[in-house]
Amino acid sequence: MRIGIDCRFFSTEYSGIGRYVEELVRALERLDTENEYILFMKSKAYETYRPSRANFRAVRTDIPHYSLREQVELPIAIASEKLDLMHYTHFNAPIFPGRTPVVVTIHDLTLSFYPGQNKTSAFHAWAYRLTISSITRRAKQIIAITGHTRKDLNEILNVDLEKISVVYNGVDVAPFRREVSEDLWTRYVAEKWLRLPYLLSAGVHREHKNLPRLIRAYASMIRNNPDIPHDLILVGKEDARHSARSIALQHGIEKRVHVLGYVPDDELAAIYRHADAYVFPSLYEGFGLPILEAMAAGLPVACSNNSCLPEVAGAGNAIFFDPFREREIESAMLGLIRDQNLRESLREAGTHRVEDFSWEKMARETLTVYKSIANI
Numbered sequence: 001m002r003i004g005i006d007c008r009f010f011s012t013e014y015s016g017i018g019r020y021v022e023e024l025v026r027a028l029e030r031l032d033t034e035n036e037y038i039l040f041m042k043s044k045a046y047e048t049y050r051p052s053r054a055n056f057r058a059v060r061t062d063i064p065h066y067s068l069r070e071q072v073e074l075p076i077a078i079a080s081e082k083l084d085l086m087h088y089t090h091f092n093a094p095i096f097p098g099r100t101p102v103v104v105t106i107h108d109l110t111l112s113f114y115p116g117q118n119k120t121s122a123f124h125a126w127a128y129r130l131t132i133s134s135i136t137r138r139a140k141q142i143i144a145i146t147g148h149t150r151k152d153l154n155e156i157l158n159v160d161l162e163k164i165s166v167v168y169n170g171v172d173v174a175p176f177r178r179e180v181s182e183d184l185w186t187r188y189v190a191e192k193w194l195r196l197p198y199l200l201s202a203g204v205h206r207e208h209k210n211l212p213r214l215i216r217a218y219a220s221m222i223r224n225n226p227d228i229p230h231d232l233i234l235v236g237k238e239d240a241r242h243s244a245r246s247i248a249l250q251h252g253i254e255k256r257v258h259v260l261g262y263v264p265d266d267e268l269a270a271i272y273r274h275a276d277a278y279v280f281p282s283l284y285e286g287f288g289l290p291i292l293e294a295m296a297a298g299l300p301v302a303c304s305n306n307s308c309l310p311e312v313a314g315a316g317n318a319i320f321f322d323p324f325r326e327r328e329i330e331s332a333m334l335g336l337i338r339d340q341n342l343r344e345s346l347r348e349a350g351t352h353r354v355e356d357f358s359w360e361k362m363a364r365e366t367l368t369v370y371k372s373i374a375n376i
Contacts, residue, residue: 001374004038004078004086004100006093008061010045016289017107020145020169021089027170027363029053035370038081040074065092066127085373087366093135101373104135105143108286108307109152114208133157140373143167143366145287148308165369168312169287170359175269176297185270194258195231199333200275200299202235202268202290203282209236210281210304210323211244217281217329219251224330230337233258235271272297277336277343280304281323288312292357295350300343302332314356317349 007025011018025039029052040061041049049058061077063069075094078086086097088104111128136142136157142164144150150166153159189195199218203209211234218232234244238261248257263271272278278294280303288309291301295317303309305320313320319335319342321328336343 001035001084001370002038002082003035003370004040004081004083006074006086006088006090007039007041007045007058008063008065009089010039010041010049016287017090019289020105020107023170023172023359024089024363024366025056027359028367029056030360031363032367038083040077065090071095085370087370088135088139091132091135093131095131095134097135097138102135102139103141103143103369103373104139105145106132106136106149106153106286107145108149108284109156110208110284110286112152112156113284114206139163141165141369143369145169146308146311148311149286165365167362167365167369168357169289170362171289171292171296171354171357172359173296173354175265176272176293178269180270180273185274188267188270192258192260194233196274197229197276198231198233198258198274199277199279199336200233200235200271200294201279201281202293203280204237205234205239205244208283210283212247213323213326214279214281214329215244215247215253215257216251217326218257218333219248219253220326221330221333222253222256225334228334228337230276231256231258233260233271233275235260235263235268237262268293269297272299275299277302277333279329279333279336280309281321281329282307282309283323285309291318292354296354298347298351300336300346301350302329302336314349314353317353318346 007021009018010021033053033055037056039058041058043060043062046058046060063074071094075098078100079098083100086100086102091106093104136159144153144164144166145168147166150164153164154161201214205211222228244259248254272294278299278301280291282304284307291303291313294301302319302321303313304323310320319332321332
């Protein structure tokens with residue numbers, strides 16, 4: 001088969017979806033020597049990408065996401081490659097994708113619940129519904145990255161469950177278990193004004209990440225327990241409209257809450273490795289990769305009891321709390337700090353849990369979906 005993949009998100013700079021696209025391509029390179037792959041990439045990725053196999057080829061495709069050009073020019077670029085199958089790695093696909101059979105990955109339906117301040121207008125809401133409804137209707141097969149996303153697709157968009165394959169994301173364990181140079185770490189801590197011990201939370205600063213409740217819960221915890229030495233470190237691309245810094249300032253804990261913004265992978269692994277525990281209070285997730293990264297680093301995890309997080313974390317492998325109740329978030333953090341036996345139990349359970357997820361397994365199952373389309 002001649003398979004196209006929309007790789008315009010190819011890069012970990014694009015957060016979870018970017019990591020998904022990059023890991024999918026790398027794993028397919030290791031697995032598949034038979035099919036031919038055409039990778040539609042933006043210039044930045046195109047310039048640096050070096051395929052490890054001759055059956056992979058990149059095509060420069062500087063077409064912006066969520067744009068009119070995406071609707072007009074992308075189908076033309078795809079048609080010119082005469083593909084047997086096109087895989088859109090996110091819902092932002094052409095409404096009229098042409099005659100090439102389509103597979104689409106739906107990571108979540110976050111915008112159905114939390115559209116964000118940039119997409120609250122009637123036009124944006126209409127465009128989102130039109131685009132995601134169109135691609136899920138026209139796709140031969142849909143890949144959902146969790147059973148929860150599969151359920152949402154069925155209940156919200158009325159997609160036939162038989163059309164949806166659940167293919168879990170993977171997690172790259174090695175970087176989070178690699179020893180960190182103490183000299184480098186000492187310099188990093190001094191540069192960022194960090195101190196041990198600390199609790200960690202990672203994710204882009206958007207409404208559904210629920211950082212205001214986390215910070216208020218943390219403020220309450222250290223106010224009620226002044227002996228607790230743990231600071232709170234927040235990692236992820238910042239958004240001024242959901243300013244963690246201003247919330248910390250309001251509660252007088254600006255010296256205890258460290259907002260690091262976007263952190264490269266090598267630094268991120270070191271930050272995970274030195275944390276005492278990981279807290280993830282998200283209101284909605286499609287997968288929740290950070291909790292698996294935390295488990296890979298040997299951290300005990302406390303996370304929300306909603307959306308896909310109980311499915312991904314697994315029963316008995318994390319503390320679960322209601323993310324709308326600040327008292328529950330505070331109690332979970334306090335439990336991880338005070339109870340050493342609990343921390344050790346969760347560390348061991350999490351270490352075993354991450355073995356259930358690998359990018360190679362994800363790519364292998366995705367390849368099975370491709371082959372099923374060829375046989376339709």
